[in-house]
Amino acid sequence: METIQPIAGENEQHPDVALVARVRDGDVSAYDTLVRKYERQIFRIAQHITQNREDAEDVMQDAFLKAYEKLDQFQGNSKFYTWLVRIAVNESLMRLRKRRTGKMVSIDEDVETEEGSVPRDLADWAPDPEQNYTQSELAEILRKTIQGLPQGFRIVFVLRDVEGLSTEETADTLGLSIPAVKSRLLRARLQLRERLSRYFRRKKGGEK
Amino acid sequence: MTCSEFLALLDDLIDDSVNTETRTELERHLHGCEHCEVTFNTTRKTIEIYRSHEIYELPTSLRERLHAAIMARCKKGC
Ligand SMILES: [Zn+2]
Numbered sequence: 001m002e003t004i005q006p007i008a009g010e011n012e013q014h015p016d017v018a019l020v021a022r023v024r025d026g027d028v029s030a031y032d033t034l035v036r037k038y039e040r041q042i043f044r045i046a047q048h049i050t051q052n053r054e055d056a057e058d059v060m061q062d063a064f065l066k067a068y069e070k071l072d073q074f075q076g077n078s079k080f081y082t083w084l085v086r087i088a089v090n091e092s093l094m095r096l097r098k099r100r101t102g103k104m105v106s107i108d109e110d111v112e113t114e115e116g117s118v119p120r121d122l123a124d125w126a127p128d129p130e131q132n133y134t135q136s137e138l139a140e141i142l143r144k145t146i147q148g149l150p151q152g153f154r155i156v157f158v159l160r161d162v163e164g165l166s167t168e169e170t171a172d173t174l175g176l177s178i179p180a181v182k183s184r185l186l187r188a189r190l191q192l193r194e195r196l197s198r199y200f201r202r203k204k205g206g207e208k
Numbered sequence: 209m210t211c212s213e214f215l216a217l218l219d220d221l222i223d224d225s226v227n228t229e230t231r232t233e234l235e236r237h238l239h240g241c242e243h244c245e246v247t248f249n250t251t252r253k254t255i256e257i258y259r260s261h262e263i264y265e266l267p268t269s270l271r272e273r274l275h276a277a278i279m280a281r282c283k284k285g286c
Pocket of ligand 1: 210211214237241242243244245
């Protein structure tokens, strides 16, 4: 009862800061810890952008190697994770460019759409709509639906809503303004909602 | 408050970044407008579903293989 618990304050150091410092001092095992901590997220982000499993594997490896090489350039004023995400996003876009030779790929692609800016399908959903599907059916629905979003909306939604970056971090990572992130996020959310309605809407009485 | 005014603040409401006064106004609109209520609930559900379901699983064996490859190259100094 007498131990005084440290109070988590604003000045409390993020645990990654110490790990990064150890890596800089030549402790490779500290980097092992960082890789373990974030490999799933980095793989997921790469999959969302490249939409290709092999590319995502390559991106994940390249991003961690690049981060390791460039660790000296990492400024402590951003989080290690956000910095890593930025590297992974750039690597993913580079992969896409290689695949679609000659075609410019950027996060500004295909955003000139009004789809979803005004909700049309206003059918309410069943109470727990995902329970009408098996796990694998649901995963397939979610994959198909998000793959149909324009790239520039998809990345914003993934970083902000799936990976939990703040609006500022998302803007910083993608080199977008805060209003641009906000407007893309709203449209991404509304488009996904609209597309998912096809599967999740409340069925009329009797209908299964 | 009109529906488009509501929609403009939808994200802030979902992300809980509105002040009390605005929240009260938004909630008042929600109570009287079925369209916006459905939009709000289903949009929130959309986010929740994507957040709680892993759609790009990284199988353990693949994860270990990639992890080992990364660390092997880092130990060599990349
Ligand atoms: Zn309304």
